[in-house]
Amino acid sequence: MKKILCLAMCLMSALYASSGFVFAAQAEENRYALDFKGGGMVEQTERNVYYSERTINQYENPYEAPTYGSTRSNACAVDVGGNALVYYDIKYDDLVPDYKHKYFLGGFHYGPQNEGVDNMFSALYDLMGTDSRGTSVQGFKDGLQQYTKSKGYTMQITPATGNFHNINMDFLKAQLEQEKMAAIFLDGFSITSFGGIKDKDGYDAITHYIYDGLHVMLVYGYLEVFYYDASQNLVQKDTYLYASTGYISVSLAWVNIDRYCTVDDIYILEVV
Numbered sequence: 001m002k003k004i005l006c007l008a009m010c011l012m013s014a015l016y017a018s019s020g021f022v023f024a025a026q027a028e029e030n031r032y033a034l035d036f037k038g039g040g041m042v043e044q045t046e047r048n049v050y051y052s053e054r055t056i057n058q059y060e061n062p063y064e065a066p067t068y069g070s071t072r073s074n075a076c077a078v079d080v081g082g083n084a085l086v087y088y089d090i091k092y093d094d095l096v097p098d099y100k101h102k103y104f105l106g107g108f109h110y111g112p113q114n115e116g117v118d119n120m121f122s123a124l125y126d127l128m129g130t131d132s133r134g135t136s137v138q139g140f141k142d143g144l145q146q147y148t149k150s151k152g153y154t155m156q157i158t159p160a161t162g163n164f165h166n167i168n169m170d171f172l173k174a175q176l177e178q179e180k181m182a183a184i185f186l187d188g189f190s191i192t193s194f195g196g197i198k199d200k201d202g203y204d205a206i207t208h209y210i211y212d213g214l215h216v217m218l219v220y221g222y223l224e225v226f227y228y229d230a231s232q233n234l235v236q237k238d239t240y241l242y243a244s245t246g247y248i249s250v251s252l253a254w255v256n257i258d259r260y261c262t263v264d265d266i267y268i269l270e271v272v
Contacts, residue, residue: 030264032185033074033134034215036247042212045260049236050203051227059177060221063090065244067251068113070121076246077135077183077216078128081144081269082121083244084181084218086110088271095151095271096120123147134214137185137265148271158268166263169239173222175268182219183267184241188212190260191245191253197225206238209250210260217243219266223254 034040066083069075089095090108098116102109128135128143135143141157148155160175160182162168172182190208198205204225221242229235240254247253255261 029136029138030185030187030214031134031136032077032140032214032216033132034076034211034213034246035073036076036245040211040213040215042210044207044209046205046207048200048203048205049227049238051235052202052230053228053232054204055226055228057224057226058222059173060242061176061179061181063087063108063179063220064252065181065218065220065242066110067244068110068117068121069246070125071118072121072125072130074132074134075121075125075130077140078121078124078130078143079246080183080216080218080244081124081128081140081147082117084144084183084269085120085124085147085271086117087181087218087220092151092153092271095148095153120147135216140183140216141267144269153271156268156270156272158270160266160268161263164239165257165261167257167266169222172219172266172268176219176221181269183269184217184219184243184255184263185265186215186217186255187262187264188260189215189217189262190256191247191250192240192256193250193253196254208256208260214264215246217241217245217255219243219255 066086068083070078085095096116099114100111102111124143124147127146129139144155160168160172190210192208196207219241223240225238226234227236239257243255245251245253
């Protein structure tokens, strides 16, 4: 009887293998959880780019991006989704209940983080299925869409991946210029502060703070720097994204896409 069972199991294993099935646990989807409250920086590095001429192409959302954060740990995806909702609350002022933006001296300012924002973050944390391991990409999308639906709106989430370091830059730039936000999912990256590109005599001195880990940021603009030699040949192009980083000390900064960076996913976020 044992020999018969053994033979049957062997035959089943062969059939599964020939059909493309394997007896292995399915890999779990990445969960993004880098928490800047506890650090995460691997190193600081500097580089010099020499040139004879330099040109710049950039766009920065006039509202920039909010920089609020959940009180829960491993919630970077929750922070990004929540800050996107605060941004779109400019247009739909009931999207984040009990929260108001500020206007003074003729200018717009995000209001202080209050109980209304905290409640929104708490709702997103649950809807996204976030836990001590962080948030999956699918959980991020599902949670945002469920939240906006509960407020009578729709969160449109459109992929912006492509062949430039996994980004469709032309599409991304066009969407950002329409004052939309983007969520970028990263597996290692660098941050350069707005003062981190120093204009020297004939070269730029650039500082990168390099991080290791799975993290999500909210993107609100781009910066392209073109470096030319004396013969007007392009010798280097640097591409950065303006981002709400989730990093307390440098909450708004540039993320360099060309180096020290791996992009897993990127999505345009728009509430309609």
